[in-house]
Amino acid sequence: MRPTQALRSGGGDVPLGRYNKYLGTWGNFGGYKQRGIITYTLSPNRQNPMAGVVHDAIFNTWRRFSKQVLYVAPPFIAFYYAMSWATERNHYLNSKEGRKEFSDSE
Template identity: 55%
Template sequence: MRPTQILRGGGAPDPKTGHYIGDWGSIGGANKQKGIVQWGLSANRQNPFAGATYDAVFNTFRRTKSQIFYWLPAAFAGYYILNWATERNHYLNSKAGRAEFADEE
């Protein structure tokens, strides 16, 4: 099995590729990396709730509009079934309901 470039790259440039890849723990070389940009902003300069109300209203409207036909029929069906079951239970436990279904028990 051929050793990897990391195993070959002790502290000198690799004789095969000519690149220094660094020791263990600092792989990438002794030179500072280029092309990495970091941005920072002080905590007292941030406004974490900037536009939160506006975004909440319009994002909620957009998401509800796209999903309403999935949950609205189920909600209506559940409401009417629950309402029917509650009324039926009240009737069966009333005097008239007990008189009507007394001989079935």
């Protein structure tokens, strides 16, 4: 370690920047002061956290539903028809007519 870096560190290892420039300690980096940043705040007791909740919920729900329905509905419809066909076929095969028709094939 170079002695100049030890003297700058103030008790801890503080890295030098990319161009061997002293960066400063944590929370006090040696850069320029930032200027031109304006922040606006509104007091918490002046805010309305429920503003537009019902309106946004209705339209946001409809927007999300309409975007996803074509991905979700066709597999559910296909599965429903396949299950209803299988259920009806099972009931037929276990009925008197089904057993009579397919009794010799087993």
